[in-house]
Amino acid sequence: MWPALEPILPKVEKPARYIGCEGGAQQPVHGDGRVAWLLTYPDTYEIGLPNQGLQILYEILNERDDAVAERAYAPWTDLEAQLRAHDLPLFSVDNHFPASMFDLLAFNLSAELTYTNLLNLVDLAGVPVRCADRTAEHPFVVIGGHCTYNPEPLADFVDLVVLGDGEEVIGEITEVIHAWKASGGPTSGAVDSREGVLRQLSRVEGVYVPSLYEAEFDGEHLRSITPRFSDVPERVEKRTVADLADWPYPKNQLTPLTEVVHDRLNVEVFRGCTRGCRFCQAGMITRPVRERPAEQVRTMIQKGLERTGYDEVALTSLSTADFSGIKDVVTETMDDPANRDQVSVSLPSLRVDAFGVDIAAELNRGRRSGLTFAPEAGTWRMRQVINKLIREEDLYEAVEGAYSQGWRRVKLYFLTGLPTETDEDTLGIANLGRNCVEIGKKYHKSASVTVSVGGFVPKPFTPFQWFGQNTVAELQRKIYLLRDDVKRSHGVQMKWHDPKATLIEGICSRGDRRLGPVIEDVWRAGGVFQEWSEHFDQDKWTDAMARHGLSPDWYAHRHRTEDEVLPWDHLSAGLHKDFLWQDWRDALAEVGLEDCRWTPCYDCGACTGYGIEHIVASATPPAGGSQGTGQDLTTGGEVPVVLGSKPVGAGT
Amino acid sequence: MRLRVRYTKNGKIRFTSHRDVARLWERSLRRAHVPMAYSEGFSPRPKLAFGLALSTGYESDAEYIDLALSETIPLDGLVERLTEMLPDGLVATAVAEIDRGTSLQQAITCCRWEIDIITDDLQAASTAVAQAKEAEEIMFTRTRKGKPVTDDLRPYVWALDVLGPTETGCRLAAELGTQPRALRPAELLAALDPAYEAFLVRRTHQWITNDDGDRSEPLLAAPASAVPTPVGAT
Missing domain, CATH: 3.30.70.580 (Pseudouridine synthase I, catalytic domain, N-terminal subdomain)
Structure with a gap:
């Protein structure tokens, strides 16, 4: 398609997004029955290119003899208009092939607000958006990523849902499709050919085929989701790779020609997290902790820097300061003469209780990148509810470490709209911010803190999955309360997430199949790029829900009861539902839970169910103890704790 | 060094x-x-x-x-x-x-460009080029830092010719002055005819002119035969 694209590109913004040619990019040769995957990120190139999940699968698939993989990203609205005007389809950036040449269109879904983009891209690919309208010669639409733990709102549109780590299952899916292609499946003309191969795929562990399940409702409540055929499993389990050491990917991280987010070398140091933060879906669904051997991390850093020419490496995970070898790896990277003191190490997702002055000092030797800490809540009481057991003094020590090592600004991330949150909890955020600025002023006149506040969205497979989220009005009230309080505080800047977007995320996050027509309506009304504030349009969503007789309130703001059938009950992240329910009760009782990687097992189910274990190099937590382990938590908050007198989970 | x-x-x-x-x-x-x-x-x-x-x-x-x-x-x-x-x-x-x-940036006085324009009327293109060369002044309004600025482009047009036909139209060769402000090929095209669209523009030289009018390149390139052909080259 390149000759057709070339004359169009001068007419669009940032055309370098569409040319491919990145370092590490491949031009795989199609044909010979090879299964062709188009790995697609349903947002712009800048956001999608760095996605490590897609890069890992891209390499693994292209190493296989029976598969090829290329990549695609959502074209921005200007290019989409040009493509549609010239009758051109979605294309891969590697060979610039049309999307319809591929056997599978596989999407990484990590945000609910990209759902309408998925429909748009399937349509732009020339594929019917609804599964029911697809025939044997159409590509399969596949989704993976965190949103797949409740794929029900997309059940009408996706053929396959892959739960959990993709490294192994992607090969198993390839083998089934390869055999089907070899037997003439796509061209056999048999009406049931597509359904036949879908049934076969439904028996691959980790694969869920929504069209093979029937959802029954009892009035407004879901009664059950059950397989339509006896050979289709009743319950779909997620996939987990047991040992990250077997998967040193990406080996050739893509180095883009144009600017993208996270434009640096990224090395995943571990997967999974058992800190047990109750709001955090990632920490629940990716258990257990699997550390990459420190030696492998070192090799990946060295080779990666040498190959890409980057001057920054990020050690990624859900909580990098918990990595057993963290200090050594940072120090060795800084000391490596090959890096000529020009390489900086950044640690996204820092926990304050594991961030010491020593790590701050090491990081400080390179160019300083921004520092973000996530206390998540403003008071000790609130942090016990969400099980983020960071003591106030831990935060102050970390912040002091940063300021004393030369940082002038730190960013603090908080959630509002948490279960049992009172105004005192909300205002506690401002207090923490002010106290941090005071500490900073000891070192720099211009010390400042950016307080970033997001509205809490309850997610499937977390202890908060039963909680009715705050209304837009309530979130707005809390944000203004905080804003007004911070206004007088010199050095504290505040940023917040639009509560209207939080509502739509909440509706999709715990929605069911009845939302399919809503998502389709929003897309048909032009509601794409909804995670971009300039395109987000709440009215499109609420209008469509009204048209289909659905209540935003019922989906987002309603507390669920223990016996309610949840739309994801037929899927499994290994977690026992009674573990989650107990953790929810513990949350309301303000009882914290220690990290099980260094303490006895709570039997959440993530290890025992799959016969796997934590892989952690050190038997003791870094920095001497954290998250309740080996710490005295009786004085967690300096401010005396006042228990809210409001009914549990009232949320208002 | x-x-x-x-x-x-x-x-x-x-x-x-x-x-x-x-x-x-x-x-x-x-x-x-x-x-x-x-x-x-x-x-x-x-x-x-x-x-x-x-x-x-x-x-x-x-x-x-x-x-x-x-x-x-x-x-x-x-x-x-x-x-x-x-x-x-x-x-x-x-x-x-x-x-x-x-x-x-200060040393360069002039760039030579090859501009492939999309047109099916080669005669009109030749006429436009000839008229531009004969013109005493070419007043043109261009946007500079968000503001419209009208000035005379003629002193910036050091040379201009039709090299010949291409698949999509014809190729112009232009030497455009760069001091104090560079004239851009897109601005030249718009001044010739607002309807002209470039299919491809290639810079072939950047020249440094001395007071005697002699000119040189900042560095001479190695012979072209030593240069591999890039992906998607046109």
């Missing part, structure tokens, strides 16, 4: 921006183990200086970058090593040590 490198930008990579190319050079120099000198301060950056920015989408046979190094290195094989480390489409064609002097 200060170095000047001449390079080409052809093929798909022509759609990268000037800023993109600066970032690509930085990474490529690091990969090639060229010891860059860094600026002082809170956020040190490598000391790289480019000539006149090339618009996104244009190709070029004559781009230049000046580098400050922290130590002296041998130049043998450096052109080849840089090309190997640069992404497809950026090809180093010459390198030389230079003295601290006038910046490229």
Whole structure:
């Protein structure tokens, strides 16, 4: 398609997004029955290119003899208009092939607000958006990523849902499709050919085929989701790779020609997290902790820097300061003469209780990148509810470490709209911010803190999955309360997430199949790029829900009861539902839970169910103890704790 | 030690921006183990200086970058090593040590361009070119920093000719002055006929003119035969 694209590109913004040619990019040769995957990120190139999940699968698939993989990203609205005007389809950036040449269109879904983009891209690919309208010669639409733990709102549109780590299952899916292609499946003309191969795929562990399940409702409540055929499993389990050491990917991280987010070398140091933060879906669904051997991390850093020419490496995970070898790896990277003191190490997702002055000092030797800490809540009481057991003094020590090592600004991330949150909890955020600025002023006149506040969205497979989220009005009230309080505080800047977007995320996050027509309506009304504030349009969503007789309130703001059938009950992240329910009760009782990687097992189910274990190099937590382990938590908050007198989970 | 490198930008990579190319050079120099000198301060950056920015989408046979190094290195094989480390489409064609002097941006007086325009009326294009050459002045309103500025383009048009037909129209050759402000090929086209659209624009030379009217290039390129063809080259 390149000759057709070339004359169009001068007419669009940032055309370098569409040319491919990145370092590490491949031009795989199609044909010979090879299964062709188009790995697609349903947002712009800048956001999608760095996605490590897609890069890992891209390499693994292209190493296989029976598969090829290329990549695609959502074209921005200007290019989409040009493509549609010239009758051109979605294309891969590697060979610039049309999307319809591929056997599978596989999407990484990590945000609910990209759902309408998925429909748009399937349509732009020339594929019917609804599964029911697809025939044997159409590509399969596949989704993976965190949103797949409740794929029900997309059940009408996706053929396959892959739960959990993709490294192994992607090969198993390839083998089934390869055999089907070899037997003439796509061209056999048999009406049931597509359904036949879908049934076969439904028996691959980790694969869920929504069209093979029937959802029954009892009035407004879901009664059950059950397989339509006896050979289709009743319950779909997620996939987990047991040992990250077997998967040193990406080996050739893509180095883009144009600017993208996270434009640096990224090395995943571990997967999974058992800190047990109750709001955090990632920490629940990716258990257990699997550390990459420190030696492998070192090799990946060295080779990666040498190959890409980057001057920054990020050690990624859900909580990098918990990595057993963290200090050594940072120090060795800084000391490596090959890096000529020009390489900086950044640690996204820092926990304050594991961030010491020593790590701050090491990081400080390179160019300083921004520092973000996530206390998540403003008071000790609130942090016990969400099980983020960071003591106030831990935060102050970390912040002091940063300021004393030369940082002038730190960013603090908080959630509002948490279960049992009172105004005192909300205002506690401002207090923490002010106290941090005071500490900073000891070192720099211009010390400042950016307080970033997001509205809490309850997610499937977390202890908060039963909680009715705050209304837009309530979130707005809390944000203004905080804003007004911070206004007088010199050095504290505040940023917040639009509560209207939080509502739509909440509706999709715990929605069911009845939302399919809503998502389709929003897309048909032009509601794409909804995670971009300039395109987000709440009215499109609420209008469509009204048209289909659905209540935003019922989906987002309603507390669920223990016996309610949840739309994801037929899927499994290994977690026992009674573990989650107990953790929810513990949350309301303000009882914290220690990290099980260094303490006895709570039997959440993530290890025992799959016969796997934590892989952690050190038997003791870094920095001497954290998250309740080996710490005295009786004085967690300096401010005396006042228990809210409001009914549990009232949320208002 | 200060170095000047001449390079080409052809093929798909022509759609990268000037800023993109600066970032690509930085990474490529690091990969090639060229010891860059860094600026002082809170956020040190490598000391790289480019000539006149090339618009996104244009190709070029004559781009230049000046580098400050922290130590002296041998130049043998450096052109080849840089090309190997640069992404497809950026090809180093010459390198030389230079003295601290006038910046490229100030030294360059004129660029030669080949402009492929889309048209099915070659006669009209020839007429427009002839009229422009005969004109005493070409008053044209262009946007500078968001404001409309009307000035005479004629002094910037040092040479202008129709080279011949192409598949989509015809190819013009133009030498356009760059001081005090560079005239852009797109502005020249718009002045010739607002309906003209460029299919491809390629910079072929950047010239430095001395007081006697003699001109030279900042660096002479190696013979073209030594240069590999990039992906998607047109």
